[in-house]
Amino acid sequence: MTVKKNNLTKTRLLLALWDLGGTQQEVRKSQLSDRMKSKGKNIAGYPGILDELQKQGAIAITKKGYSLASPKGLEVLGEGLKDSDFKFEGTIVGTWAANALVKWISQIDVAVVSTSASVKSKSAKDAIASYDEFKPVALETYEKLNQNYNLNDLVPIYRIRREIANRVSRENFNTWLLEMQANDIFQLMAGEMPDITPDKRDDSITIPGGGLRYYTKLLNS
Numbered sequence: 001m002t003v004k005k006n007n008l009t010k011t012r013l014l015l016a017l018w019d020l021g022g023t024q025q026e027v028r029k030s031q032l033s034d035r036m037k038s039k040g041k042n043i044a045g046y047p048g049i050l051d052e053l054q055k056q057g058a059i060a061i062t063k064k065g066y067s068l069a070s071p072k073g074l075e076v077l078g079e080g081l082k083d084s085d086f087k088f089e090g091t092i093v094g095t096w097a098a099n100a101l102v103k104w105i106s107q108i109d110v111a112v113v114s115t116s117a118s119v120k121s122k123s124a125k126d127a128i129a130s131y132d133e134f135k136p137v138a139l140e141t142y143e144k145l146n147q148n149y150n151l152n153d154l155v156p157i158y159r160i161r162r163e164i165a166n167r168v169s170r171e172n173f174n175t176w177l178l179e180m181q182a183n184d185i186f187q188l189m190a191g192e193m194p195d196i197t198p199d200k201r202d203d204s205i206t207i208p209g210g211g212l213r214y215y216t217k218l219l220n221s
Contacts, residue, residue, distance in 0.1 A: 009049055011080030012036075012097075014058065014068065018077060019100035022059075022068035029065050035096060055199075057162070062148050128168040134176040135185070137164055142186075142216060154189065154215045158203035174205055177216075188213035 016035040020027045036046070050066075053059045058073040059066050068074070080086060081104065128134045141163045145155050161173055168176075180186045188205060193214045204214045 006049060006052075007080060007083065008086060009046065010053060011077065011083070011086055013046065013049065013053070014073060014077040014080065015097065015100050015104070017059065017066055017068045018074070019096060019103065022066060023074070026062065026065045026067045032066060063150075126167055128164070128172070131176045131179055134168060134172070135180060137167070138177065138180060139185070139218075142218060146218075153217055154191065155217075156193065156200070156214060157188070157205050157216055158200045158214075160216060161203045177205060178207070184219055187217045187219055189215040189217055191215050 013032075013036065016032060017027055020031055020035070050059070050061060053073075053076070054061050056072065056076060057069055058076040060069055068077075081101075128137060138160060141160050142155050145151060145159050145163065146153060157177070160177075161170075164173075177186065177188070181188050188207065190211065190213055193200065196214075200214075201212065204212055207213055
């Protein structure tokens with residue numbers, strides 16, 4: 001799939017997810033599949049694109065479905081719709097798509113401003129200022145990721161970092177995660193990461209004198 005077509009498909013997926021209420025609730029996979037069938041594929045035909053959108057922080061994926069992340073998902077969708085190359089392929093545009101675009105035009109300016117302001121306000125209010133504040137957040141994030149994605153108690157460090165990136169600086173994240181290991185709460189492990197990419201490596205952690213660590217494992221208390 002060319003970059004241009006890839007971007008058009010991303011935008012169409014995000015528009016469908018937004019129209020299905022993906023900013024307020026998780027949308028079932030079957031619902032999104034039904035919307036995408038007009039392209040001759042169901043949602044299973046776009047695994048690479050879904051992964052890309054998740055890496056961008058535009059969507060969240062669970063076993064049951066998808067949700068549109070705010071404000072990032074709205075920003076990516078808005079940029080896609082403004083792209084001069086964006087168009088619907090074929091001679092007939094589905095009713096849902098036309099209605100979704102009308103709804104976007106009438107609502108989204110207010111929605112984006114409101115959502116962005118809310119997220120910024122919440123981020124500032126919920127900023128993590130100390131190790132004692134960081135520890136329960138890191139544990140909660142570990143448990144959530146481990147359960148939602150069936151990670152078998154080995155949660156990638158980059159995923160924990162990205163979950164709470166808007167609340168803690170990279171330096172403090174590194175310092176406090178190492179402190180949790182020193183306090184025998186987490187064990188930071190090397191292992192192998194088959195789908196490793198430069199950005200995932202950067203969002204992992206380096207142990208002083210010990211190299212890269214990719215995973216966290218919760219130690220028994």
